[in-house]
Amino acid sequence: MPTEVEGTHKIGDLSLYTKTWLPDGTPKAKLIFVHGFNDHINRYYGLFPYLASQGIATYGFDQRGWGRSAATHAQQGLTGPTSLVISDIVSIIRTQLPSSVPVFVAGHSMGGGEVLTLASDSKYEDVIAQIRGWILESPFIAFPKGFEPSFLKVFFGRLAGKLLPHMKLANPIPPENVSRDPEVVQSIKDDKWLHGNGTLEGLSSLLDRTAQLESGEAKLSKSVKAVWIGCGTEDKGVSYQACKKWFEAQTQLQDKEFKTYDGWYHQLHADLPDNRDVFPKDVAGFILARCEGGRVGDGSKL
Template identity: 70%
Template sequence: MAKEVEGSHQIGDTSLYTKSWLPEGNPKATLIFIHGFNDHIDRYYILFPYLTSRGIAVHGFDQRGWGRSVKNPSQRGLTGPTSLVISDIASFIKSHLPSEVPLFVAGHSMGGGEILTLASDPKYKELMGSVRGWIMESPFIGFPKGFEPNFLTVFFGRLAGRVLPHRLLASALPAENVTRDPEVVASIYEDKLLHGMGTLEGLAGLLDRTANLNEGKVKLNDKVISLWLGHGTADKGTSYEASKKWFDQQSTVEDKTFKTYEGWYHQLHADLPDNREVFAKDVADWILARCGEGVTANAKL
């Protein structure tokens, strides 16, 4: 059984909620996980317990504006600009360094785009040698076909983000577009920590990060060691095609794996119950193969 430990990560006068899932005995690897938009770190179902059953310690935090890092309603969706979002993630990673075991960084959706932005920022180049691998689950690199905002919406959204940065806007994906599991859909609507609101500043930053990745305006630091990217072909939140295109362009990274999940929706970790362990095992196998471990284990929770 995983040992769950709650805590906090202090950045200036801001306290961010943290949670760790720790295996029995000494870990074989450490994973830092960054959640997505309208999400929090306690919504990843069997993924983290499964990883710990394979000897991988998992550490995550609720980002500014989300989950239990929101101490009062005025903080909902208040993420700050991209520079602050990325520096928060870098600070959390650094808090787990140096590491006696290989350290990996993962992100889902918005979190996937955020960790790619960090891995592409020259300011954090010195971190790259400390991260054994970067894992992206359905990263936000582009909008899926049929769900793209029109040009005027994007233009005026960015303009409003500069004029009224803290104005809130309901921006969550419909829960039915997130997963094929009706029980998970119901839980999204019932979860009081999922407020679905983003500030115009935060949403503008999200759009800019996505565009920069999609259009190749940012490049991975040359010290990035390895990449794993998984995406469902029926994703209605982020673009499978944009992820594949971005991945294929990363010619400077020799150790990279792209995994297609045929017919799966946006939250691979919360897809149909029979599929969740498939995804969790893929992630664990890839991590452990880079820690000198075999990949034949078939852990059961």
């Protein structure tokens, strides 16, 4: 059985909540996972235990402003600018480097956009070069069709973000839009750690990252070795079409995979009970195929 370990990671005066899922025996690989907007690392159901059961040590954390890392109401949604968000992720990654086994980095939704932003930042070339592969679950590259904010809302939002950076705005994705499972939807509504508050600075930074990814301004480092993207065709949190377009534009990459989940919603790790084991097996398969002697086993059930 995988071992779960809770802890903290200190960055300045802030303690980030961390959680690790460790396999029995020596790990075949390591995975650092970055959660999405209005989310926390304990909401990924059987994904991390399953990965650990396959020999993949998984390291997660609640991002600054989210989950248990927001110890007070004042800290909720207080993420800071993109530079701070990315430096937090890098700080977590560095705890696992250098490594005797391959290291992978994954992100869901907003976290997927952050992971791609990191993989495109020359400031962290030394870290990027040590990552064996990048895994994106429904990455936030663009808004889905019909859910795009108006030009004026974006313009004035960015302006307000500069004038009133710490002003908070409740902006959660409707629970019904992220999963087809009614129990998951209800659990989102009941979860006390999901406050839904973003600061204007944080939301503005999110919009900027998304625009840079969608336009191609943010370009993957030449040190990126492999990329896997999974996205549902009925995703109401991010644009499936934009994810596919971004993937197809990465012509410089030799090792890349795009998995279409037909009819699935935003949270591939929590879509429906009947398919709950599909996404974890896909992620494990990608990782283990790039590890010496690695393959997905059949012994674990979600």
